[in-house]
Amino acid sequence: MDMDAFFAAVEVRRRPELRGKPLVIGGSGDPTKRGVVSTASYEARTCGIHSAMPLMKAYKLCPHAVFLPVDYREYSRVSHIIKDIFHEFSAVMEDVGIDEAFLDISASEKSSEQIAAEIKERINAVTGLSCSIGIAPNKLLAKIASDMQKPDGLTIITETDIESRIWPLPVRKLWGVGPKTEGYLKQLDIQTIGELAAASQNQLIEQFGNSYGQYLYEASRGMDDSPLVTHWEPKSFSRETTFQADTDNWQTIARSLADLVKEVVDDLREKGYKSRNVTVKIRFSDFQTQTRTKTLPEPADDRETVRRAAFACLARFELKKKVRLVGVRAGGLSTE
DNA sequence: TCTGGGGTCCTCTTTCTC
DNA sequence: TCTGGAGAAAGAGGACCC
Numbered sequence: 523m524d525m526d527a528f529f530a531a532v533e534v535r536r537r538p539e540l541r542g543k544p545l546v547i548g549g550s551g552d553p554t555k556r557g558v559v560s561t562a563s564y565e566a567r568t569c570g571i572h573s574a575m576p577l578m579k580a581y582k583l584c585p586h587a588v589f590l591p592v593d594y595r596e597y598s599r600v601s602h603i604i605k606d607i608f609h610e611f612s613a614v615m616e617d618v619g620i621d622e623a624f625l626d627i628s629a630s631e632k633s634s635e636q637i638a639a640e641i642k643e644r645i646n647a648v649t650g651l652s653c654s655i656g657i658a659p660n661k662l663l664a665k666i667a668s669d670m671q672k673p674d675g676l677t678i679i680t681e682t683d684i685e686s687r688i689w690p691l692p693v694r695k696l697w698g699v700g701p702k703t704e705g706y707l708k709q710l711d712i713q714t715i716g717e718l719a720a721a722s723q724n725q726l727i728e729q730f731g732n733s734y735g736q737y738l739y740e741a742s743r744g745m746d747d748s749p750l751v752t753h754w755e756p757k758s759f760s761r762e763t764t765f766q767a768d769t770d771n772w773q774t775i776a777r778s779l780a781d782l783v784k785e786v787v788d789d790l791r792e793k794g795y796k797s798r799n800v801t802v803k804i805r806f807s808d809f810q811t812q813t814r815t816k817t818l819p820e821p822a823d824d825r826e827t828v829r830r831a832a833f834a835c836l837a838r839f840e841l842k843k844k845v846r847l848v849g850v851r852a853g854g855l856s857t858e
Numbered sequence: 859t860c861t862g863g864g865g866t867c868c869t870c871t872t873t874c875t876c
Numbered sequence: 877t878c879t880g881g882a883g884a885a886a887g888a889g890g891a892c893c894c
Binding site: 548549556557558559560574575576577578579592619731733734756757758759760761762763764809847849851 | 859860861862863864865866867868869
């Protein structure tokens with residue numbers, strides 16, 4: 523299940539006068555400032571606006587669109603309501619971010635279409651929002667199916683449909699194939715999932731390594747036996763910020779880093795974790811990104827220790843170019 | 859000219875330890 | 877004492893996801 527234009531739909535829900543207008547949710551909501559599009563309403567998409575596009579570019583494409591800031595608290599509140607509805611249908615649910623989830627309904631006596639229809643109806647009755655559902659024998663295919671008839675779709679894919687309905691799709695539709703891999707594959711003259719499936723296992727492993735090559739081989743055939751992950755522990759907490767204008771002022775960078783450390787430490791303490799390694803990330807004005815990591819003698823969750831480690835990392839960068847972004851991450855988490 | 863923020867996982871290289 | 881592995885851990889970077 524995948525919510526339709528989720529952030530935009532939540533905004534329309536609380537401000538009905540926005541319905542039917544091109545809506546762009548992203549960054550601070552100011553399209554003259556740095557930021558990217560998180561979600562564009564379907565009206566805005568007709569202008570060519572899509573997720574991950576710089577806000578300034580979106581503004582040029584559609585100056586009369588309504589630009590709004592991202593309000594994670596509200597989206598997350600609505601997300602919880604939706605996830606609760608899911609749990610009414612099956613105890614086995616995997617959360618995939620704020621607006622997506624997998625549900626294992628293989629134990630249910632009702633038909634899968636029946637369940638999907640009921641879920642859509644319930645979500646709409648409770649939240650007024652629409653979603654798209656894909657039903658398939660595994661997560662890989664269900665994910666592709668959920669995207670096939672957006673918005674408000676219900677798509678069923680079986681093993682026998684793979685050749686006719688999955689193979690014609692572009693490789694990009696496969697989970698795990700991003701812009702880079704799409705580019706490499708294009709050089710090999712592979713553009714569709716079917717063409718990928720025609721490549722030999724050896725060729726893919728040679729080209730992409732053991733793990734990813736094997737994955738592509740199986741995924742192109744619709745094979746996926748990964749289980750639903752119903753519980754997981756976080757591996758790291760991080761905060762990063764992009765400056766409105768690139769800076770070479772050490773004070774500005776240091777102050778931001780100190781603020782970010784505070785937030786990460788607050789996360790650690792709130793969630794009850796200690797961290798054993800601290801990483802500082804710097805992105806320069808040319809978009810080159812570097813990281814420096816310090817391992818602590820023992821796990822820590824106090825601001826002073828994390829701050830010292832972060833500044834020790836910061837000292838190891840050669841700050842010759844202007845800095846665009848600074849970030850800090852606490853990893854190697856333990857609960858004791 | 860532009861390219862966010864919060865994550866995960868994988869790969870390669872270097873460093874440490876036995 | 878010198879040399880050489882093997883294997884683990886640490887560190888850096890990159891690709892991808894929502």
